Amino acid sequence: MHPTAARTGVLLINLGTPEAPTPKAVRRYLREFLSDPRVVEIPRVLWWPILNLVVLRIRSRKSAHAYRTIWTERGSPLLAYTQDLRDRLAADGRFAAVEIAMRYGNPSVRLKLEELRNRVETIVVLPLYPQYSAATTGSAFDAVCDTLKTWRHIPSLHFIGDYHRSPKYLEAVAASIRSFWQEHGRPERLVFSFHGLPKRCIDRGDPYASQCQATAQGIARLLELSDDEWLLAYQSRFGRAEWLRPYCIDTLRKLPSQGIRHVDVVCPGFAVDCLETLEEIAIANRNEFLGAGGKNYRYIPALNASPAHADILIGLLEPYLALTA
Numbered sequence: 001m002h003p004t005a006a007r008t009g010v011l012l013i014n015l016g017t018p019e020a021p022t023p024k025a026v027r028r029y030l031r032e033f034l035s036d037p038r039v040v041e042i043p044r045v046l047w048w049p050i051l052n053l054v055v056l057r058i059r060s061r062k063s064a065h066a067y068r069t070i071w072t073e074r075g076s077p078l079l080a081y082t083q084d085l086r087d088r089l090a091a092d093g094r095f096a097a098v099e100i101a102m103r104y105g106n107p108s109v110r111l112k113l114e115e116l117r118n119r120v121e122t123i124v125v126l127p128l129y130p131q132y133s134a135a136t137t138g139s140a141f142d143a144v145c146d147t148l149k150t151w152r153h154i155p156s157l158h159f160i161g162d163y164h165r166s167p168k169y170l171e172a173v174a175a176s177i178r179s180f181w182q183e184h185g186r187p188e189r190l191v192f193s194f195h196g197l198p199k200r201c202i203d204r205g206d207p208y209a210s211q212c213q214a215t216a217q218g219i220a221r222l223l224e225l226s227d228d229e230w231l232l233a234y235q236s237r238f239g240r241a242e243w244l245r246p247y248c249i250d251t252l253r254k255l256p257s258q259g260i261r262h263v264d265v266v267c268p269g270f271a272v273d274c275l276e277t278l279e280e281i282a283i284a285n286r287n288e289f290l291g292a293g294g295k296n297y298r299y300i301p302a303l304n305a306s307p308a309h310a311d312i313l314i315g316l317l318e319p320y321l322a323l324t325a
Helices: 023-034 044-070 077-092 109-117 134-148 167-184 199-203 208-222 248-258 275-291 307-324
Strands: 005-016 095-104 122-127 156-159 189-195 230-235 262-266 296-300
Touching: 005 023, 005 077, 005 109, 005 134, 005 307, 023 044, 023 095, 044 275, 077 095, 077 307, 095 109, 095 134, 109 134, 122 134, 122 307, 134 156, 167 208, 167 262, 167 296, 167 307, 189 208, 189 248, 199 208, 208 230, 230 248, 230 275, 248 262, 248 275, 262 275, 275 296
Parallel strands: 005 095, 005 122, 122 156, 189 230, 189 262, 262 296
Antiparallel strands: none
16 A cells, blocks of 8 residues: 555646647647747737738648547547546555646646645646756646636645656656567667757757757667667757757658668657657658658657556655655
């Protein structure tokens, strides 16, 4: 039997998803997402007409098509896997309540905090982003504060900012890769692909790039890879501004001409599989690599709701359990 903090609740926060793979639902989701000043750091007076008159009109239909290629009977993979992960943590029995919220879309952060409000006295918030960025973890913190500032009684609150160097996290990703290679064989090159970020964010002090590099290096070290057996790249670039380099799509297009025709791609920055991994990496980028002359391209799935992933999160939460038990 595990010790239980009877008055402690956990809120897991993920990015979010549209409610359906339709242009209307995607437009509603993208409007909320891209209206966040943490996500798009452009003055509102300039960004608002661009967003509503150009971006939403073009991207909503295109993104809806992409979502349809990965939609499941349970709906969005991101939401389904996050729900399954929540169920694993809840079944462990160490906390009075474990809830999930989406930063954009439903279930909202406000709704889930309100549900925890009368059930617990201490809340531990864990955004499911191993690497910190103001656009993700910082925005999740904003959403929590926007709700709590309306409460007269604020509970004890603990917020986990990142876990990019957590030994359990690094080993779990490495173990997942080892298991994949045992079944399918090793590639010529392992590509670590992380979500991109505008370079100006790093210039302003965001630690995201250095944390991505530390994660990739840590996993490569556990796999005992030499420097010429792996590389790091950034995906999902949006707009015309310069983003973190190298760009994943450009890297994959160039590798065959360098004699690298067999690659595996893993995305350690994504806690669960979603549009950016299942459609962009596993489908679109695969087609680009093969079209450039590559012969074998494989995507290694995210940790999703695996027992190892639940164990990582429990390890991150245990210190707060000890404080409140």
